[in-house]
Amino acid sequence: MNLIIDAHCHVWEEKLMSPELKEIIIEASKSFGLDPKLMMVGTSERLVREMDEAGIDKTVIVALDYEFAYKGDVSFKDYNNYVADIVKRYPDRFIGYCGIDPRRGKAAIRELERCIQDLELSGVKLWPLTGFYPDDQSFYQFYERVQDLDVPILCHTGMGPPKTYLKYNRPAFIDAVAVDFPKIRFQMAHIGDPWVDEALTVAVKNSNVCFDICGKWELVSKFMPVYFYQVLAQAKMTCGVGKILFGSDWPMFASLVSLKEWVEAIKNLKRPQPLELLGLPEFSEAEKKMILGGNAAKLHGL
Numbered sequence: 001m002n003l004i005i006d007a008h009c010h011v012w013e014e015k016l017m018s019p020e021l022k023e024i025i026i027e028a029s030k031s032f033g034l035d036p037k038l039m040m041v042g043t044s045e046r047l048v049r050e051m052d053e054a055g056i057d058k059t060v061i062v063a064l065d066y067e068f069a070y071k072g073d074v075s076f077k078d079y080n081n082y083v084a085d086i087v088k089r090y091p092d093r094f095i096g097y098c099g100i101d102p103r104r105g106k107a108a109i110r111e112l113e114r115c116i117q118d119l120e121l122s123g124v125k126l127w128p129l130t131g132f133y134p135d136d137q138s139f140y141q142f143y144e145r146v147q148d149l150d151v152p153i154l155c156h157t158g159m160g161p162p163k164t165y166l167k168y169n170r171p172a173f174i175d176a177v178a179v180d181f182p183k184i185r186f187q188m189a190h191i192g193d194p195w196v197d198e199a200l201t202v203a204v205k206n207s208n209v210c211f212d213i214c215g216k217w218e219l220v221s222k223f224m225p226v227y228f229y230q231v232l233a234q235a236k237m238t239c240g241v242g243k244i245l246f247g248s249d250w251p252m253f254a255s256l257v258s259l260k261e262w263v264e265a266i267k268n269l270k271r272p273q274p275l276e277l278l279g280l281p282e283f284s285e286a287e288k289k290m291i292l293g294g295n296a297a298k299l300h301g302l
Contacts, residue, residue, distance in 0.1 A: 002289045004263060005296035006051070006059040008154060008189055008214040008247030011086055012042040016079060018072025020163075027162040028252070032219065035255035042251045044086045048093060050250070054259035057293065058302075060247075061086060062125040062154060063099035069130035069164070076100065077111060084119035095300060097123040097154055102139035103132055109145050116149045122300065123152045128168040129160035135176040143181045152185040152299060157192040157199060158215070171199035178206040185299055187245060190215040196231060200238040210295065211235075214247030218257040221265045226272045233271075233280040241287045245296050266292050 014022070022040070029036035044061075051059060063083040065076035074082075080098045087096040098115035102108050115121045124146060128134050134155055146153060157171045171192035178186050188211040192199030203209045213232070221228040235244055248254070248262055257265075271282050283291075296302075 003057045003293040003297050003302065004055055005246065005293040005300075005302075006056050006214075006248050006250065006259070007187065007245040007296040007299075008212045009047065009059045009061050009250045010042050010064075010252070011044055011047060011061045011083065012040075014040055016072075016074045016082065018066070018070040018074075020070040021066060021072065024070075024161045024163055031162065032216070032253065033256070034253065038255040039251055044090065044094075047250060048090060050254065050259045051093065054263045056259060056263065058093060058095060058296075059250075060095045060097060060123070060154070060296070062097040064125065064127055065099040065101040066127060066130055068101055068103060068132075080111070080115050080119065080121070084115070084121055087121070095123070096121040097125045099125045099127065100142075101130065101132070102126070102136075102142045105138075105142075108142050112142065112145055112149070116151055121151075123154060126153060126155040128173070129156055129164040129166075131165065131168065133168055134173045140180070143177060143184065147181050147183050150183070152187060154187045154189060154212075156190070157188040157211075158190040158195060159193055171195050171202045174209060175202050175206065178202070178209050182206075182208055184208060186210070187212060187299070189247070190249075191217070191231070191235065193217075196234075200235060203243050204239045210243040210245055210299065212245040212247035213291075214249040216253070218248065218253045218262045218265075222257050222261070226274060229269065229272055229275055230280065232269070232283070233275065236281060236283070236287070241283070241290050242295055242298075244291045245299070246292045263292065 025039050026036045063079040083096045087094045098121045100108050186209045191211045269283050
């Protein structure tokens with residue numbers, strides 16, 4: 001069976017957000033011309049409804065540990081519990097990732113063990129834009145435990161929201177960790193945009209690294225389709241289609257590009273004529289299915 005899997009998605013409600021995080025979401029919505037009210041409503045009920053409309057079988061939902069940067073009433077443990085509760089309510093639809101900041105040291109390891117062993121979550125989300133470099137060697141005990149537990153890491157790479165720091169988000173910071181922990185499966189978010197070439201270099205060099213096309217890429221596919229195809233073709237030629245994961249970053253961009261539209265954009269992917277003249281490759285139906293779900297299914301052993 002060919003599953004369609006959204007490999008990078010959020011769930012939240014206003015009660016989970018600090019005032020600073022709400023402000024960042026509003027600022028991000030202004031940057032892209034999005035509806036901030038819709039961005040605030042990231043409930044599981046809405047997500048399941050829109051997954052059904054799009055024909056998405058499963059979605060990876062992530063918690064965020066943002067407390068080092070944005071204080072609020074909800075702790076990172078509460079957020080992990082929130083995601084775990086949603087997975088328990090919809091076990092056939094969601095794959096849950098815990099959010100843990102490795103700067104927590106031994107507490108990070110304890111929370112990792114609780115989330116994977118007790119809450120039965122399936123992976124870890126790192127959000128370095130809150131102020132850390134992923135390849136800091138002080139985090140290596142944490143990575144050792146991730147490797148022991150045999151779960152993947154989804155790490156933010158590339159552009160972040162307003163009032164966050166780009167310097168922590170370069171794909172190159174995944175390289176050393178991927179080399180030193182070869183059994184950990186790493187997923188770089190957003191193809192590392194704007195460092196796409198760097199992300200592709202890290203991915204082709206390391207067999208345990210892949211990347212998703214969530215984030216602004218929905219907008220690019222709709223409003224700049226030639227450029228979008230060019231980037232995907234570059235990824236195919238550099239790394240192979242097996243490294244590309246479909247993702248949405250829902251609900252961030254859903255007010256302009258629905259999940260259904262985003263799925264259809266990949267299903268209907270066709271080489272534009274100017275790129276045909278340049279010799280860029282086509283995507284076969286089998287390759288489109290790999291992007292839409294086959295690669296994520298392999299990552300999660302489905």
